[in-house]
Amino acid sequence: MDEITKPYVIGLDMGGTNSVFGIVDARGNIVATTAIKTQAYPDFDDYVKASVEALTPIIDTVGGIGKIKALGIGAPNGNYYNGTIEYAANLVWEGIVPVSKKFEEALGIPVIVTNDADAAAVGEYTYGVARGMKNFIMITLGTGVGSGIYVNGQLVLGCDGFAGELGHLTVVPDGRVCGCGRKGCLETYCSATGVARTAREILAERNTPSLLRDMPAKDITSYDVYKAAIAGDAIAKEIFDFTGTMLGEACANFALFSSPEAFIFMGGLTKAGDLLMNPLRKSYDEHVLNIFKGKAKLLLSGLKDSETAVLGASALGWDNPPQPVDTAE
């Protein structure tokens, strides 16, 4: 019973700006936290050293490194198979970074890496609303749209560790230009930045009044659209209708793949609540294939927003998830 002698895991939410660490128990309680500035360490060895220095005092509060089972890291372009971060545009380190190796050498405990959305899925499976579910799809609605998928109780990693890029489903052929170089990807419409783009498009097309006209169009954020919608602004409400409808149709297409028990949504855009979820549910029901109707639940994340990323990363440190199988390569 390793959980008795080593009752904690560490989670690291590695973002472009901040790196947040949490020591977590088996029930998903964060018992201690610390943080460093990611960008302050252009040399990855310095980053590891600073991490260990920040971690040492909080590790001591739970009885030392002997009580820690593992370190789980959720990072942009994190690769579970290789223990690396590979070509992450939003991080200071270029190319392929051997993250697991460096942290294992520094801490002497197992280190597991994966990308942010997969970590979120592992977190929901371990501590959140997906406990007990074998088949579900996690959708993160932030600056982009990310996804983490469980099939048969296992994280879907694919042949290369990069599976689960549902934010790049083509939803509008020849539609909006995406950062990936393709056109019409889901995340150009249904992310926080997508909502702002929709606002600018609709405001430019119409002459009807809107609270959103009180600010320069280029400065509009999804939060501005949310505030305007709450205040009763018709165009702002229409923007959320459009976004939820498109996301519901995309989820109906995702159901074709794995017929999940649930879709779980998290990230900034979900703060819009029913403004987003009502049209999303309506559209999903309208578009999903008959044999799948009424089967998948559309849920919001069960984890506290500020803790989700650290919890998700930490969950990688327990034994069971994500149990990948090596590829035949």
Add this chain to the structure above:
Amino acid sequence: MDEITKPYVIGLDMGGTNSVFGIVDARGNIVATTAIKTQAYPDFDDYVKASVEALTPIIDTVGGIGKIKALGIGAPNGNYYNGTIEYAANLVWEGIVPVSKKFEEALGIPVIVTNDADAAAVGEYTYGVARGMKNFIMITLGTGVGSGIYVNGQLVLGCDGFAGELGHLTVVPDGRVCGCGRKGCLETYCSATGVARTAREILAERNTPSLLRDMPAKDITSYDVYKAAIAGDAIAKEIFDFTGTMLGEACANFALFSSPEAFIFMGGLTKAGDLLMNPLRKSYDEHVLNIFKGKAKLLLSGLKDSETAVLGASALGWDNPPQPVDTAE
């Protein structure tokens, strides 16, 4: 070592018209076959009785039922979890048919049921080009477009046993009406019937000459388009270009989900060979997300066309595939 005392499985390819049985050894050799007319037995009990009568003499040729490990059945709307066929439009039996139960009672051996495309995937995994692959997607291009998906070396069945309906991905918003009641599904474009629809559309739009104008438009089949393309007909070649291009783009979207090692294509339409596969490969490379470029192979089925369905069904009878995990329900 069950394979020594029980060295054979039976595969049943249950079609709307014919039901073909084969006794298969562990290497995928079909050692004996028989068939009955599916439609001749509107009562399922009579169908089972006729099946056993047809099977008995060929079972005797391999040493009797004691040598048979199991019966695997590939059927429209076959459900692995329930051992049933559920509301299959092309079969004579209505509602939910307890297929496994009835055949187990009649034969005294385990019976496993799944849908045709899943059976094809199990067949490729067991005997075909997908041997050793943990992540691949089987696409069947027949009257419709079916799919069977492997993730982490396991068949993707979903929460209800009906996962893998990729033929219903929306590829053209508000596009062609599909038999499923939705619009713009992949199979309205990239199936054999989709190719014929494309032919009728293009011939109606243009005035350019084509061999396809020598027959009534309503009678054109995908095989006619194939013959015309082989004879150098420009419009017929354009139809395959259009079909392959659309299928390649759809596969690029499927890769987002499970980052497979390979896509494997089978079914009538694949007889077009390079006419279909060249534009398909070109389009896939153009549309797939950068991180997936060059990773998935696009392959034709490695099984003999006439044997694929029976082999696929029989493969369900061996121990390992498809190892599903029960849902949390």
